Amino acid sequence: MDLHCLDTAAARFMLARLFLVYRGQIDLDRVRHAFHLLLTSWPILHTKVNLLRTSLNPVHDPEHDSVPFHFRTIDTKLSDYITEPLGTGELSSQRWKALHDLLRFPNSLSSLVFSPALVVKAVQLQDACLVELVFQHGLCDASAE
Helix, strand or coil: CCCCHHHHCHHHHCEEEEEEEEECCCCHHHHHHHHHHHHHHCHHHHHHHCHHHHCCCCCCCHHHCCCCEEEEECCCCHHHCCCCCCCCCCCCHHHHHHHHHHCCCCCCHHHHHCCCCEEEEEEECCCEEEEEEEEECHHHCCCCC
């Protein structure tokens, strides 16, 4: 499958983010498996994910058929970061920054230069799980698929 020339140009640096907070524990292996299934059923996304590893020449390599997935477990509670009840409005900028800092993982130079089409970040807390999806903005899909 060939990508449109715009898919490999500057437009792929326009990223959208989705931040989710789940109460309780979730099975991160199932989350990883769900994104693997997403790649197998969405070939254009699969090709774009491989751009990170192959720069401008995406190739199919079953050994690397996975979404960049970063996760860690922290032995603390969500209430240590958020004192406001969830679902009651917008978080203060300080609370938002504290949550966002939990989801910071080291970046390689290649991941900054060749931004992946999809990245999943997760932090498992004692009583919650934070998940951030970073994906290429849908309006940047030049092939319109």
